[in-house]
Amino acid sequence: MTKGGDLFSGLACCAMRRLCTEGARKPAGRQLARGWHGLVAAVVLWAGTVLAQALPDQAPAQSLGVVTCVSSLCHGSIAGWDGSPVLQNEYIVWSRLDKHARAYALLLNEKSRAIASRLNLPEPAHRSRVCLDCHAHHPAESTPRPAPAHSVADGIGCEGCHGPAQRWIAPHTAPGATHAGNIRNGLYPVDQPMARARLCLSCHFGSTDKYVSHRIMAAGHPRMSFEMETFTHLQPAHFKIDADYIRRKGNIDGVRIWAIGQAMAVGTQIDILLDPRRGRDGAFPELTLFDCHACHHPMADTRWKPHTAFGRSVSPGLVRLNDSGMLMVRLMLRQIDPAAGERFTQAVLQLNQAVAGNGDLRARALALKALAEDAARRLAAGGISHENLRAMALALVDDGLAGAYPDYAGAEQAAMALGSIVNTLHKLGRLKSAADLNQGLAQIRAVLQYDEAYKPADFQDRLRRFRLLLASPLATH
Ligand code: HEC
Numbered sequence: 335m336t337k338g339g340d341l342f343s344g345l346a347c348c349a350m351r352r353l354c355t356e357g358a359r360k361p362a363g364r365q366l367a368r369g370w371h372g373l374v375a376a377v378v379l380w381a382g383t384v385l386a387q388a389l390p391d392q393a394p395a396q397s398l399g400v401v402t403c404v405s406s407l408c409h410g411s412i413a414g415w416d417g418s419p420v421l422q423n424e425y426i427v428w429s430r431l432d433k434h435a436r437a438y439a440l441l442l443n444e445k446s447r448a449i450a451s452r453l454n455l456p457e458p459a460h461r462s463r464v465c466l467d468c469h470a471h472h473p474a475e476s477t478p479r480p481a482p483a484h485s486v487a488d489g490i491g492c493e494g495c496h497g498p499a500q501r502w503i504a505p506h507t508a509p510g511a512t513h514a515g516n517i518r519n520g521l522y523p524v525d526q527p528m529a530r531a532r533l534c535l536s537c538h539f540g541s542t543d544k545y546v547s548h549r550i551m552a553a554g555h556p557r558m559s560f561e562m563e564t565f566t567h568l569q570p571a572h573f574k575i576d577a578d579y580i581r582r583k584g585n586i587d588g589v590r591i592w593a594i595g596q597a598m599a600v601g602t603q604i605d606i607l608l609d610p611r612r613g614r615d616g617a618f619p620e621l622t623l624f625d626c627h628a629c630h631h632p633m634a635d636t637r638w639k640p641h642t643a644f645g646r647s648v649s650p651g652l653v654r655l656n657d658s659g660m661l662m663v664r665l666m667l668r669q670i671d672p673a674a675g676e677r678f679t680q681a682v683l684q685l686n687q688a689v690a691g692n693g694d695l696r697a698r699a700l701a702l703k704a705l706a707e708d709a710a711r712r713l714a715a716g717g718i719s720h721e722n723l724r725a726m727a728l729a730l731v732d733d734g735l736a737g738a739y740p741d742y743a744g745a746e747q748a749a750m751a752l753g754s755i756v757n758t759l760h761k762l763g764r765l766k767s768a769a770d771l772n773q774g775l776a777q778i779r780a781v782l783q784y785d786e787a788y789k790p791a792d793f794q795d796r797l798r799r800f801r802l803l804l805a806s807p808l809a810t811h
């Protein structure tokens with residue numbers, strides 16, 4: 335692609351650059367190991383409420399505005415406070431380092447102006463709901479009118495993730511306030527991985543309410559790429575998982591965050607595929623649900639191979655679904671329950687056939703979604719243990735060596751997954767030498783810098799070298 339080139343690839347490389355095991359991260363290792371099964375019961379108990387809870391922009395309560403949270407005695411302190419259970423400098427971290435604080439400002443720039451004009455929007459980007467719904471905390475029209483202090487110009491403020499504060503703001507600082515009590519008052523349970531996944535994905539993947547369609551991408555919007563664990567760190571986090579946090583909220587390790595994020599993304603992809611408004615665009619299906627590079631590659635470069643990750647691919651000349659999330663869900667299911675992994679593989683195969691006109695699309699899509707949601711629930715309730723981690727990383731690499739990532743999107747997710755797994759091993763104190771593995775990850779990411787220049791063979795070559803590092807008895811204990 336020519337015009338779209340820089341937009342198309344810019345996003346991925348900006349995420350890619352930072353996917354490694356961050357050596358600088360504090361080794362909260364031991365704690366993490368102990369808290370591994372912490373509050374699993376609470377997670378299960380909440381799983382039901384978590385899926386039912388309205389997202390912050392749909393919640394029936396009034397948004398009060400970022401200013402409500404920022405006094406220096408509350409969340410606007412320059413340095414964290416000793417003795418307070420939370421850091422209290424959340425506002426400073428958000429306003430200085432978090433891109434959500436400038437998500438609205440982006441809508442005023444040249445790029446956004448060009449996108450809006452190519453789409454023929456009747457209003458400029460910063461006044462168009464289609465853009466504001468993701469680039470600001472922009473409560474739906476059906477919800478109470480926000481307080482005067484709330485402004486979309488604040489971008490995605492505290493309430494954009496923590497929920498409109500009307501009913502929880504006063505009680506959350508009262509003596510004896512508990513996290514569960516706050517949630518009952520409308521605080522969004524962003525600590526729970528399934529709820530967090532729903533929230534982040536609603537903007538970073540899209541939902542049936544808001545979506546970056548192929549038209550918007552062709553007008554210049556970057557391709558979306560998201561992985562929950564990596565992005566939780568990139569944000570950067572304005573919370574610290576220490577003993578006190580674990581006591582209040584439980585400990586949910588990085589790999590579980592990654593895994594649940596993947597399973598929920600598959601569910602979201604299917605919701606959009608089946609949504610009559612989102613899933614189609616005139617005579618065509620919504621193209622972003624498919625592998626971009628199935629279409630966007632030069633004709634001289636004939637790539638079709640009879641086998642793909644999910645067995646025999648339907649036929650040359652057919653557009654493949656973007657299966658990057660499905661690849662990851664299969665990987666973890668194979669670790670926790672090989673039979674479930676096989677059922678999942680069959681369901682993906684059948685969906686691919688239905689997309690090609692062979693079978694009932696709706697029934698097959700819903701069957702796959704049910705398996706993905708079941709996987710998310712099982713993972714939230716315990717799922718992967720740290721004994722699985724090294725095996726899972728090796729399986730990921732071996733899938734790649736067997737040709738499972740012919741598409742960029744799959745390779746990109748595989749690289750982010752390896753980063754999350756290695757990171758978790760590091761935090762658990764299980765790596766003897768993080769430096770070698772980090773270097774190996776950097777080499778993998780280097781071949782993913784530009785999606786249009788992606789060569790599966792180069793990726794495999796780096797995976798082969800990474801495997802030697804990972805399998806070495808010197809790597810882990
Ligand atoms: C479904 C949610 C969603 C919608 C709708 C949406 N965006 Fe975005 N946009 C995002 C996300 C998420 C990112 C950041 C992606 C990343 O960095 O991973 C982004 C990134 C961008 C960027 C690039 C930022 C950069 O740093 O280069 C621009 C420009 C932009 N959006 C403009 C728009 C405009 C204009 C509209 C309306 C036509 C719009 N967006 C609609 C979610 C959305």
Ligand code: HEC
Nearest residue numbers: 403409419420424425428434490491492495524525573579
């Ligand atoms: C893009 C989403 C997002 C935005 C915006 C956001 N947060 Fe958070 N916040 C999170 C996540 C994720 C967590 C970690 C999960 C948790 O502890 O609930 C968190 C945790 C917290 C915690 C709990 C820390 C603890 O130890 O329990 C506080 C307090 C907090 N945020 C305050 C704020 C404030 C104040 C703002 C606005 C200045 C803000 N957040 C903006 C996502 C967000």
Ligand code: HEC
Nearest residue numbers: 348433434436437468469470490533534537565566568569
């Ligand atoms: C209301 C929509 C919305 C929600 C909810 C949301 N984001 Fe974002 N996020 C955006 C937009 C828009 C951008 C682009 C901002 C920019 O590039 O300046 C973005 C940017 C980011 C970035 C920076 C990416 C980069 O390329 O540097 C990270 C990291 C991120 N989000 C993580 C998260 C996480 C984790 C969650 C869930 C806890 C979340 N976001 C929830 C809309 C959202």
Ligand code: HEC
Nearest residue numbers: 335336337338342551552557621622624625626628629653
């Ligand atoms: C089924 C085929 C197909 C798929 C899949 C597909 N596209 Fe496209 N794309 C097209 C066609 C056709 C055009 C229109 C080309 C034109 O206008 O000349 C286009 C145009 C574009 C453009 C504008 C290019 C330009 O030169 O102006 C961008 C950017 C783009 N697509 C991005 C994507 C992204 C990102 C994905 C994956 C999320 C994707 N496309 C998936 C077929 C596809």
